[in-house]
Each structure stands twice: as structure tokens, then as C-alpha cells.
Amino acid sequence: MGVLAVLASASAWSEPVTGHLDSGDTAWMLTATMLVLLMTIPGLALFYGGMVRAKNLLSVLMQCFAITAMVTVLWIAFGFSLAFSTEGMRAGTLNLHSFIGGLDRAMLAGLTPDTRYNSVPESLFVMFQLTFAIITPALIVGAYAERMKFSAMLWFSALWLIVVYLPMAHMVWSGPGSFLGDLGVLDFAGGTVVHINAGIAGLVACLVIGKRRGYPHVPMPPHNLGYTVVGASLLWLGWFGFNAGSAVAANGSAGMAMLVTQVATAAAALGWLIAEWITHGRPSVLGIVSGAVAGLVAVTPAAGTAGPGGALVLGFVAGVLCFFSATRLKHKLGYDDSLDVFGVHAVAGIIGGLLTGPFAAPLLGGFGTVTSPWLQLGIQAKGVAFTIAWSAVLSYVLLKLIDIVIGLRVDDEQEMVGLDIALHEEKAYNL
Amino acid sequence: MKWITAIIKPFTLDDVRQALSDAGIAGMTVTEVKGFGRQHGHTELYRGAEYVVDFLPKLKVELAVSDEQVDLAIEAITNAARTGKIGDGKIFISDLAQAIRIRTMEVDSDAL
Numbered sequence: 001m002g003v004l005a006v007l008a009s010a011s012a013w014s015e016p017v018t019g020h021l022d023s024g025d026t027a028w029m030l031t032a033t034m035l036v037l038l039m040t041i042p043g044l045a046l047f048y049g050g051m052v053r054a055k056n057l058l059s060v061l062m063q064c065f066a067i068t069a070m071v072t073v074l075w076i077a078f079g080f081s082l083a084f085s086t087e088g089m090r091a092g093t094l095n096l097h098s099f100i101g102g103l104d105r106a107m108l109a110g111l112t113p114d115t116r117y118n119s120v121p122e123s124l125f126v127m128f129q130l131t132f133a134i135i136t137p138a139l140i141v142g143a144y145a146e147r148m149k150f151s152a153m154l155w156f157s158a159l160w161l162i163v164v165y166l167p168m169a170h171m172v173w174s175g176p177g178s179f180l181g182d183l184g185v186l187d188f189a190g191g192t193v194v195h196i197n198a199g200i201a202g203l204v205a206c207l208v209i210g211k212r213r214g215y216p217h218v219p220m221p222p223h224n225l226g227y228t229v230v231g232a233s234l235l236w237l238g239w240f241g242f243n244a245g246s247a248v249a250a251n252g253s254a255g256m257a258m259l260v261t262q263v264a265t266a267a268a269a270l271g272w273l274i275a276e277w278i279t280h281g282r283p284s285v286l287g288i289v290s291g292a293v294a295g296l297v298a299v300t301p302a303a304g305t306a307g308p309g310g311a312l313v314l315g316f317v318a319g320v321l322c323f324f325s326a327t328r329l330k331h332k333l334g335y336d337d338s339l340d341v342f343g344v345h346a347v348a349g350i351i352g353g354l355l356t357g358p359f360a361a362p363l364l365g366g367f368g369t370v371t372s373p374w375l376q377l378g379i380q381a382k383g384v385a386f387t388i389a390w391s392a393v394l395s396y397v398l399l400k401l402i403d404i405v406i407g408l409r410v411d412d413e414q415e416m417v418g419l420d421i422a423l424h425e426e427k428a429y430n431l
Numbered sequence: 432m433k434w435i436t437a438i439i440k441p442f443t444l445d446d447v448r449q450a451l452s453d454a455g456i457a458g459m460t461v462t463e464v465k466g467f468g469r470q471h472g473h474t475e476l477y478r479g480a481e482y483v484v485d486f487l488p489k490l491k492v493e494l495a496v497s498d499e500q501v502d503l504a505i506e507a508i509t510n511a512a513r514t515g516k517i518g519d520g521k522i523f524i525s526d527l528a529q530a531i532r533i534r535t536m537e538v539d540s541d542a543l
Contacts, residue, residue, distance in 0.1 A: 219482040221475060286477050327479025340478060 022119035028250035029120045029128060035241025036131035040138050041068055043238050047231025047293070048142050051286075051339045054223040055418020056146045057428040063141045063150075067157050068134050074161060075130045081105035082162070083169040084129065089177030098179040100167045118248055128245060129169070136165050136194045142339030143202030144209050144408075146220075147415055150423050152408045156398060160201060164394045168193045168387065185383030186360055186368060186376070188257065189246035191301025191353045192387040199346020200391040202337060208399040209408045211336035213415050225285055232289035236265055239296045243303035256367065257303040261296065264306075264315030268295025268348075271319025279323075287323070294322035294344050298352030302359055305368035310359030317355070318348045346388075353384040432527040432539060433501050437492045438466065438520040439512040444490055450507035451494070458543070459494040470518040489520060495527055497540045 045064035049057045071079070087102030088095065105111075108126060117125035137157040144153075171179040172187050180192070187193060212220065222228060243261045247254035272291025277283045298318035299311055306314060326343035337343055357376035360368030370376045402408055409415075414422035421427060439447055444461065451459065465486035472485040496504050505522060513519055532542040 216480070220480075221477050221482045280476055280479075282476075284476060290478060331479060 020119060021116060021121065022249070025119045025249045025251075026121060026124060028254065029124050029245060029248065032241035032245025033124065033128045033131055035238045036128065036135065036245065037068075037238075039235050039238030039242065040064055040131070040135045043231050043234030044135065044138055044141075045231065046227045047235060047289075048145060048339050050224045050227030050229075050231060051142075051222040052145050053220055053418070054429060055420055057223065057227075057420065058424055058426055059150070059419035060141060060145055062424060063153055064138045066150075066154060067138045067141070070154060070158060071134045071137065071161055072130060074158060075126075075133055076108060078103060078106045079133055079161065079166055080108060080126050080129065082166040083133070084174055086174060086177070089174065091176030092182060093177060094179070094182075095177075098177055098182070099171055101170050101174060120248060125248065128248070132190055132194060132242075133161060133165060133169070136190075136198050137161055139194070139198035139341060139345055140202045140205060141341075143206040143337050143341040145338040146419065147212050147409055148209060149407060149410050150419075152402050152406055155402050155406065156205075156408075159398050159402070160395060163398060164197060164201065164391055165193070168197050168390065172383075180383050180386065183382060184376075184379045186305055186356050186370075186380065187301045187353070187383065188304030188356075189243045189300045191297070191349050191356065192383055195297045195300060195345045195349030196353060196384060196387045197391045199342050199344075199349055200388050201395040202341030203335070203346060204392055204395040205399055206335055206337045206342070208396065208403065212338065213412060215336045216331070216334075222286065229285060229289055232292055236292055236296060239265070239300075243300060246303065253304055256307075260303055260306050260308055260311035261299050263308050264299035264302075264311040264318070265292050265295040267312045267315030268292060268298060268319030268322070271295075271316040272323045273319075275320045275323040276327075279327075290326065290340070290344060291319040291323065294318045294348040297345055297348035298355070300349070301352050302356040305356065305360035305366050305370070307359070307365030307367065309365040310355075314352060314355045314359055318351045321351055322348050350384055350388075353387075354380050356380055432498065432530060432543070433496055434525045434527040435492075435494050435496060435501070435504055435508075436523045436525075437508050437512070438464070438489050438522075439492060439508070440514065440518060440520060441488060441490050443512040443514070444492070446511035447492060447508055450511040451504060454500070454503045454507045456494065456496055456500055456504055456507070459492055462491045462493070464489050464491045468518070468521065487518065495530055495543050497543060 041064055045061045049060045052060050081103050082101045085101030085105045087104045088097035111122055115122040137160055172181060172193050175181060239261055240258050244254040244258040247257055269288050269292040272294065273283045273288045276287040295315040295318055298314055302314060322344050325347040326340040330337060330343055354377060357380035358364055358373035360366040360370040360376055361373040364373055399408065410419065410422060465488055467485055467487055472483055472487055475482045475484055508522055530542040531538050
């Protein structure tokens with residue numbers, strides 16, 4: 001959404017307004033919202049579910065599903081208000097509300113069937129943004145998969161949403177007076193808010209909770225790559241809602257966002273494939289789908305400003321570099337980021353966040369109001385660095401707190417048995 | 432009488448069955464098994480992590496033959512199951528003390 005949408009919209013972001021409703025915009029946003037929800041359940045759930053061992057499949061599906069339900073309730077109660085209330089905000093003025101919204105829209109106060117956000121019903125904008133708030137904590141699941149207590153997972157997801165996500169969403173998307181928005185950081189559909197934010201939290205989470213028992217000596221191959229391919233395919237499909245929906249209109253910006261999303265994803269899938277083929281001697285299925293996800297992530301912040309050429313380069317670079325981060329870097333440093341949340345989301349998010357700057361410039365085929373590619377690169381770097389620090393510090397504090405109070409990790413026996421039986425007394429497969 | 436146990440690659444089963452049938456040997460029992468010999472399994476790579484798969488899928492073919500059929504059976508199995516590549520399998524032969532057909536109570540060679 002970022003700067004472009006903010007510029008396009010003169011109205012304050014969360015002030016209930018009545019006005020012209022465009023049925024075309026509304027129809028597209030209804031569709032886009034469902035597409036983004038499709039990304040979490042079933043998309044992300046299956047993508048992750050296929051990569052864990054059979055004894056933990058249900059636990060991952062359960063985590064994604066439970067987060068969806070819990071975040072929805074929190075979003076209605078105060079989440080939307082903290083993220084999008086424009087109470088006390090003024091363009092160019094740095095105050096508390098540059099970082100966090102007020103509670104004036106708690107319980108969606110003021111929302112009626114007639115209130116609008118631009119040309120779509122405000123209720124629809126609330127729903128659309130909710131689906132982003134759902135997928136972000138769900139992405140982190142992949143970093144601590146196969147070993148976190150369900151209760152600790154719920155506490156972490158809820159507190160992380162409140163302390164880390166909602167302020168970040170506010171800082172980027174709440175319009176004039178928001179901290180990163182005023183800095184000029186471009187983030188069309190959530191590269192910083194969603195992917196770097198979740199990816200860094202994932203790295204911190206897997207460091208704090210520790211490696212899975214036996215990692216890296218006990219083989220832990222994915223138990224059903226078919227699920228992973230289906231999940232990745234649903235992510236690709238749903239991402240059109242994520243990126244093209246972030247135009248909050250059925251217009252040229254949405255069309256271009258859809259095109260560059262496709263281009264970057266394809267380029268990244270091929271980038272990972274080629275890098276792996278050269279390095280390991282054969283192209284793998286897990287590789288090509290991982291590359292696609294890296295491309296989807298990388299193009300997210302750039303989806304409103306990059307041209308097809310920029311998206312091609314951006315995607316390819318993300319595919320190749322994420323291959324090395326998920327394979328080489330992880331093994332060299334020895335952390336157990338189970339399903340590569342850091343290796344794919346944070347790394348591709350950082351690459352995308354940075355390259356959004358230069359590729360927004362018309363000089364490099366972009367559509368941003370960017371005069372100097374290098375100046376914008378600097379602004380993007382500030383946004384990326386701030387997001388990394390914000391997510392790392394606050395995620396660490398939350399995880400330590402939860403560890404002290406209720407404990408983060410299941411006991412050894414539960415981990416051996418698998419979380420499906422140990423925590424939910426159910427099995428994925430009764431063959 | 433001999434008891435022949437052959438461990439073969441799964442895709443050679445149809446050829447082995449046909450060859451034994453052509454050699455006039457009727458009846459066999461087939462089981463899906465896993466194992467390894469000199470082949471020592473293979474490695475699989477997932478996102479750069481190597482997993483050694485020790486036990487490869489094989490088929491175990493078991494049959495009882497009269498003494499004069501043994502060489503014929505060995506020849507049929509080896510011809511049909513040989514690919515020349517590692518992992519073609521092995522044949523084990525042991526003495527068989529007695530055989531009884533349950534329906535007719537025929538014994539030994541008559542029961543085979």
C-alpha cells in the first residue's frame with residue numbers, strides 16, 4: 001500500500017467516511033481478501049505441513065488454524081484500531097502516534113455498512129488487513145515447528161501481534177504522520193511489515209527455543225512434499241490478492257502488481273533451480289517451490305512501483321541468494337530454523353526491501369515518484385534496518401518472558417512422540 | 432528339495448515371474464522388503480541437508496523347487512533380474528525338509 005496509496009488517498013486512513021462506492025473495486029477486494037486468507041489456511045499450512053515429519057503434521061496445521069481464529073478476535077477487539085487509527089497523527093510530526101494507533105476504533109467503533117475506505121466498504125478494508133495480520137504470525141510457525149508448546153505458541157503469537165506487528169503496520173501503512181511512511185520507505189504490500197518482521201522473529205525464536213532433538217544428526221526429511229507443492233501453489237495464487245489487492249482498487253496499479261508478482265516469482269523459482277542444479281547436480285522439487293516463495297516475498301514491497309524488468313532481476317537475485325541462505329548459511333551457522341523462515345522470508349524480504357528503492361525509479365523501469373534510485377536505496381535500507389532491530393529486540397524479550405512464565409518447549413518425551421499425539425491426541429494418518 | 436529366496440529389484444518382478452513360469456516352475460511368494468548390500472543405500476538432499484537412506488525397497492521372492500529344478504530356477508532368476516548395475520540383488524538356497532499340500536495332503540515333490 002505504502003506511499004503510493006497514501007498519496008492517492010487524501011482521506012485519513014481509518015476515519016469512517018461515506019462516499020462513492022465502486023462496485024468493481026469492491027468486487028476485486030472481496031476476491032483479494034479471500035485469496036489472502038487462502039494463503040494461510042490452507043496454503044501456508046500445507047506448505048509447512050509437508051516439510052515436517054509425519055508425527056507433527058497436525059500440529060502445524062493446528063497452529064495456522066488457531067492463529068487465524070485468535071488473530072481475528074484480537075483484530076476486532078483492538079488490533080485494527082492500533083494499526084490503522086489515525087488519532088493524533090500529523091504529517092511530518094513525530095509523536096507516539098507515529099508508532100502506534102489509538103484505541104478510538106476499538107471494537108471497530110464507528111463501522112457501519114455505509115462507511116467507506118476509499119471506494120470500498122470499510123468493513124472490507126478491515127477484513128483485507130486482517131488477513132495480513134493473520135499470515136504474519138503464522139509465517140513464524142515454520143521456525144519453531146516440531147517443538148513448541150501449543151499454549152506458548154498462542155501466547156507468543158498474540159503478544160507478538162500486539163507488540164511487534166500492529167506498531168509496524170501502523171508505522172508503514174497508516175498514512176501521513178506514520179514513522180516509516182514519513183521517512184519515505186516504500187512498502188507496497190508488506191515486505192517490511194510482514195516478511196522481514198516475521199523472518200527475523202523466526203530466527204530469534206529458533207535461537208531462543210533451541211534445536212530440535214537430534215538436529216542435525218537425526219534425519220528429518222519432509223514427510224510429504226506433495227503437500228508442500230500444493231501449499232506453495234496456493235501461496236502463489238493467494239499472493240495475487242496480497243499484492244494486487246494492496247492497490248485497494250481494481251485499477252492499473254493492481255494489474256501491474258499482479259504482473260510483476262508473476263514475473264518475480266517465476267524468475268526466483270528458476271534462480272533457485274539453476275543455483276541448485278549447478279551446486280548439487282540436480283534440480284529439486286522443494287527447491288523450485290522454495291524459490292517461488294522467495295520471489296513472492298521479494299516482490300511484495302516492490303509490487304506497486306517496480307516494472308516487469310525490475311521484477312525479473314529482483315526475483316532472480318532473491319531466488320539465488322535465498323538458495324544459499326537456506327542451504328549454506330544455515331548449516332554454517334548451525335541454527336535450526338526448521339522450515340527456513342529466516343532463510344526465505346527475512347532474506348528475500350531484505351533483498352526485496354532494498355531493491356524496491358532502485359527499481360521504483362523510472363530510470364530502471366519503475367513507476368514510483370522516485371528521483372534518485374540510490375537515494376531511495378538509502379531510505380529503504382533505513383526501513384529494513386529499523387525493522388530488523390524492532391523485530392529482533394521485541395521478539396527476543398517476548399520469547400524470554402514466555403519461557404520464564406510458562407516455558408516455550410515441550411518436554412523430551414512429547415517431542416519424541418510427536419506433537420500430534422502429545423499435544424492434540426490425534427494422528428494425521430491412520431493407515 | 433530346495434528353498435530359494437531371491438532378493439530382486441522391484442521392477443524386475445514381472446520378468447522373473449515369466450522366466451520361472453517358462454522354466455516350468457509354478458508358484459512363488461512375493462514380499463515387499465527393505466534392505467541394503469554393497470549398495471549402502473543412497474542420499475537424498477532437501478534444501479541442502481543430506482539424508483542417507485540406508486534401506487532401499489526390494490522384493491523378496493520365495494519358492495520351493497525339486498532338486499533337479501534348482502539350476503533352472505537360478506538361471507531364470509539371474510537372467511531376468513540382472514541389470515548389471517549395483518543393487519540387482521541375491522539368491523539364497525537352502526535345503527527344504529518337507530512340503531505338504533494342505534488340500535490333498537500330497538507331500539514333497541508332488542506338493543510343489
